[in-house]
Amino acid sequence: MKTAKVLFGFLFFSGFWAQAQQSVTYQEVLAKAKDNNPSIRQLRLTNESAEWQRKKAFSTFMPKLSLNANYRFDEKYELMPYDLGGQKGEMPLESPYTDFDFRATYTVFEGFGGMNTYRAASLQERASQLELRRAEFQLEREVRSRFYQALGTQTLATVAGQRVKNLEEHLDQAKRYVKYGYSTNYDALRIEVQLADARTEKIQADDNVVIAKNRLAQIMGLETLPAMLAGDFPTLDKIAIPGDLNAEVQNRDDIQAKLLREESAARLASASKSWWSPKLNLYADKMFYNFEDREVSDSGKYKDAYAIGLSLNWEFFDGGAAYASQRQAANQQKIAAETTRAAMIQLPQEFDLWKRKYTYSVSVYKSKSVAISQAQEAVRQATLGKKAGTRTVNDLLDSELELDLSKAKMVQAQIDAMEALSQLELASGRSLF
Numbered sequence: 368m369k370t371a372k373v374l375f376g377f378l379f380f381s382g383f384w385a386q387a388q389q390s391v392t393y394q395e396v397l398a399k400a401k402d403n404n405p406s407i408r409q410l411r412l413t414n415e416s417a418e419w420q421r422k423k424a425f426s427t428f429m430p431k432l433s434l435n436a437n438y439r440f441d442e443k444y445e446l447m448p449y450d451l452g453g454q455k456g457e458m459p460l461e462s463p464y465t466d467f468d469f470r471a472t473y474t475v476f477e478g479f480g481g482m483n484t485y486r487a488a489s490l491q492e493r494a495s496q497l498e499l500r501r502a503e504f505q506l507e508r509e510v511r512s513r514f515y516q517a518l519g520t521q522t523l524a525t526v527a528g529q530r531v532k533n534l535e536e537h538l539d540q541a542k543r544y545v546k547y548g549y550s551t552n553y554d555a556l557r558i559e560v561q562l563a564d565a566r567t568e569k570i571q572a573d574d575n576v577v578i579a580k581n582r583l584a585q586i587m588g589l590e591t592l593p594a595m596l597a598g599d600f601p602t603l604d605k606i607a608i609p610g611d612l613n614a615e616v617q618n619r620d621d622i623q624a625k626l627l628r629e630e631s632a633a634r635l636a637s638a639s640k641s642w643w644s645p646k647l648n649l650y651a652d653k654m655f656y657n658f659e660d661r662e663v664s665d666s667g668k669y670k671d672a673y674a675i676g677l678s679l680n681w682e683f684f685d686g687g688a689a690y691a692s693q694r695q696a697a698n699q700q701k702i703a704a705e706t707t708r709a710a711m712i713q714l715p716q717e718f719d720l721w722k723r724k725y726t727y728s729v730s731v732y733k734s735k736s737v738a739i740s741q742a743q744e745a746v747r748q749a750t751l752g753k754k755a756g757t758r759t760v761n762d763l764l765d766s767e768l769e770l771d772l773s774k775a776k777m778v779q780a781q782i783d784a785m786e787a788l789s790q791l792e793l794a795s796g797r798s799l800f
Contacts, residue, residue, distance in 0.1 A: 390597035393514050396587060400510045403588030407506060410499045417488075417495035424488035427474065427481030435468040438663065463656035465663055471651045475677075478644025479637075487634035494627035501620035504796075508789035509586055517579035518596045519782040523775055524572040530771045531569050534562040534764075541760060554760050561764065600781045603729050606788065606800050614718035618796030622714065625707040632700040639696040642689035645681035650674075714794070721790040728784035735777035742770035 401407065444459035474481065541555040584592035616622050652674040659668045682689075745766040752758030792799050 390595040391592075392597050393511065396514050396583065396596075397507060397510050399589070400506060400587040401503070404506055404586060405588055407499075407502055408588075410495075410502050414492075414495045414499050417492040421485070421488040421492045424481075424485040427477075427485065430471055430473040433470045433472075435470070436466070437463070438465050439463075439661070461658065463658050464661045465669075466654060466656040469653045472678075473649045474646065475649055476645075476647040478641030478646075480639075480641030480644075483634045483638035483641075487631040487638065490627045490631035490634065494624040494631065497620040497624040497627070501624065504620070504798075505793055506586070508793055510583070512786045512789040513579065513583040513586060514596065514598075515600060515785040516782050517576070517583050518598060518600070519778045520572065520575040520579045521596060522778050524569070524576050526771055526774050526778070527565065527569040527572040530767075531562065531565045533767060534558055534565050537760065537764065538562055557761065558764065561768075600785070601800065603732050603781065603784055608722070608725070608791075608799065612722075612795055612797065612799075614715045614795060616711065616714065619710075619714065620796065622707070622710050625703070625710055629700070629703040629707050632696070632703040636693075636696040636700045639689075639693040642682075642685075642693065645679055648678045648680075650676060650678055718791070718794040721787050721794050725784060725787035725791050728780050728787055731780040732777060732784060735773050735780060738773040739770065739777060742766065742773050746770050 439462070442462075444461055446457040447460055448455065448457050538555065538558045541558050545552055545555055580592045580596075584590065654672045655669045656672070657663075657665075657668050658670075662668065746763070749758050749763040749766040753760060753763050788800060
């Protein structure tokens with residue numbers, strides 16, 4: 368018998384230890400989400416692409432170097448007629464068997480299109496950095512909200528399971544009372560009805576746990592989250608909302624990014640107007656050529672030539688493509704402005720909504736905390752009264768139901784409060800917890 372008890376204790380603590388090993392805390396969940404979230408990974412790559420786009424735009428200020436080489440395997444010369452004092456004939460227009468041409472060009476003026484394009488790319492890079500920072504800030508709030516939602520569903524499932532267990536015990540007791548004539552079938556039937564409802568609610572509570580954990584796993588970038596969640600809800604009384612908390616644009620990285628993209632679109636619209644401007648380039652050519660034979664490696668047979676000068680290119684008409692691009696860029700600027708305006712309109716409404724919801728959820732939490740204390744006392748008195756014969760089993764059932772409902776509403780209020788707090792932080796752009 369003693370050996371059996373020892374074995375049972377060992378198995379119990381082994382199971383408890385295994386469950387504890389599989390549980391994850393909020394900090395562990397957040398760390399995994401930062402590493403695995405697909406949206407954050409995409410934004411990091413987008414940010415890197417924006418950096419390379421800025422470097423690409425800067426190339427407009429750099430000289431361009433090129434090498435052109437030609438080697439003829441065979442030829443048939445063009446013949447140019449000539450007349451030298453009545454002596455007529457044809458002269459072949461020869462070209463080198465081998466030639467190498469090194470060319471350097473530098474754009475002196477092109478209507479400031481390059482400058483505007485570079486400024487636009489720099490603004491896009493800065494906007495991308497702000498969007499990444501905003502996404503990381505948002506990820507932390509969403510992970511926190513979903514974590515405590517999943518943690519709350521675990522608690523609600525525990526409450527639902529305890530209610531089923533209590534009703535099963537009451538039902539067994541009621542059936543014994545009916546058997547010995549201490550009670551009627553009505554009491555047993557009422558408990559059976561409540562037990563059926565409680566079992567249904569337990570199934571729903573278990574499903575909610577799975578759904579909440581799947582939503583948490585999704586934002587973490589994982590397919591499933593088999594581990595149990597470990598932790599407690601923060602004490603809402605200790606989370607104070609600053610009196611000066613307002614919906615301020617300078618605290619919202621996403622809106623600041625939209626303003627930068629709007630300015631970038633304006634720069635690109637200005638750059639698109641440079642099509643009508645002449646393009647002035649400074650160039651230098653250095654050529655090495657061989658007219659004697661097709662030998663490539665014999666450097667002694669090469670002669671050289673060079674040229675330095677300015678080139679001007681002014682394209683007056685290209686079929687309307689440049690003008691269409693200009694109008695398209697102008698519309699993109701207007702679209703960016705409207706996107707920013709929509710965010711500015713939404714900001715104060717969003718802030719007010721979640722501030723109100725947070726205040727309400729905290730109020731519900733406080734009232735249900737008091738209600739739980741009262742319901743626990745009611746259960747205690749009903750239990751004593753039932754033993755003394757002054758209370759019926761229905762009184763005890765009603766008091767236990769009220770206690771379970773108060774617990775469930777308090778947990779739901781905590782879930783709603785954490786979600787509202789996260790959304791309020793996103794609306795204000797400030798960390799409050």
